[in-house]
Amino acid sequence: MRSFDLNLARVFVLLYETGSVTATADTLHLTQPTVSYSLAKLRRHFGDELFRRTGRGLTPTAGARRLYEPLQRALAEIDGAVRQSDAFDPETMPGRFTLALSDLGEATLLPRLLAAARVRAPRVSFTVRALDVEEAENQLGRGDLDAFVATPVLTSHRTVRIPLFGERYVAMVAADHPRVRGDAVTLEQLAAEHHATVYGPSGHVVPREVLATYGLLDRVAVDATRFSMLPYLLEQTDLIAIVPEFVGEVFTASRRLRLVRLPFETEPIEVALYARHESSRSPSQRWLVRFMADVLGERVSPAQLPPSTGR
Template sequence: MRDFDLNLVRTFVLLYETRSVTATAESLHLTQPTVSYALQKLRRRFGDELFRRSGAGLVPTTTARDLYEPLHTALAGIESTVSDSVSFDPATAQTAFTLCLSDLGEVSLLPPLLAAIKTRAPGVTFTVHPLDVSDVEGRLGRGEIDAFIATPLISSRRVERVPLFREGHVALVAEDHPRLRGSRISQAQFEAERHVTVVGPAGHDGPRRALELRGLTGRIALQVTRYSSLPYLVQRTELVGMAPRRLAEVWRDENRVRLLELPFELEPIVVSAYARRTHSRSPAQQWLVDFMQEVLG
């Protein structure tokens, strides 16, 4: 082991998880030639090619598959021990975190986070960027953001998913809607009304798909790109919108809108936090993940 650099273990684990020299270099803040040189050393050390190139990225050999689990476990143990010795104290830390959130997240998730951070970590600040699921994984790997919160299921070797909560949907209508009364909307009423729906980069398209499945795309009078516009559009029109319950309850307190139970089951959304994998997080990032899970979960 005297000639074996521990950084080679980290490089191997990330190559296995990302299947990409480029992504591994971004995660380690190294150049691609440096990672390629490390891969050559790994191949010599284990006497195996370890990864073969293909159109879909690097493909691990049998030897690489056998090595991954024990090396990953060993690395995680070492990282945990080192992180414990360089602890993060939220009470005294002066740290800035960068998050990606959709407009739903900014409205319904940021307030409880900020309320909790005030007493637990008064020196911590947040910068929030818009959520675009098409590039957020790469930004996380490059260290541009510390975490993001999203509803789409993202399965990747580069990021770790931490489920926070499940949430159902309700219909949203104007408080003085001329036809819809009570606390529920019937199937016939739902099909007869005109709808507003949201399409955009945040990836939350359940209500739109629900209309498509029921053959109601012809009843869509308006499509917008952000959920934050729904209460303002609904309260001044006769349109029907659909939104996650928690968000709709926030709107009801601040706008002239009512919530109606839907006449069908709409698949609940699962809101999750995504961050780098455990062995790649700093102590501060690990605290952030634990904090979000505790407060929002």
């Protein structure tokens, strides 16, 4: 170990988590040739290729996977020992964070996040990008995002998944829908009605999968890309849509809409926060992850949401 530079361990862990020489260099404030030189030294030291280049970046070998946990844990302990002198104070320090949210997240989670930030972190601001579940992990690894919120379970060694709250699906219709009455809808009614569905990069695939399971895709009258258009569409038509319950509660609190139970159980979903591993986060990013998990990690009723007026 006397011949092993501890800085090489940090380069290794970041390469493992980001899969990118560029992102590692940016995080460590090094040049890309310096990171490549460090990788060459790591390969000689361990006698292993460690990473192979693929279309998705650097992919770790079996040897790298064995090394990652002990090296990451050691660095985390070292970082923890010195973190108090390297802290982010949200009350006095400015910070701008880039988040990726679906349109549902923008409508239901972003107001809570901003309301809390105005009180706890008055000098913090946010840039919000449209969530693309296919690209979000790569964007996180490259440093283009600080965090993102998604419902699909994404399993990658490059990110940490932090569950926030659970959801189930319900049906949503106009308050004065001419045929769907009461607090539940039958399978026969679902088959007789026409549907509005959402299919896009935000990852909510369950509604269309449910319709496909029961052979009802031919009853889809409109297939859009954003859930936020549903309240306007359903208010003025007799269409029916399957939506996450919390989102439906937010929509029905301000629009002429009703929620009704489905005649079957759908696969439960879990809204989760995704971020880089703690050892790869800056002090401000560590604060951000704790803040988002605290503010968003509790399912609240629409009555508890902050007003939609801007600040």
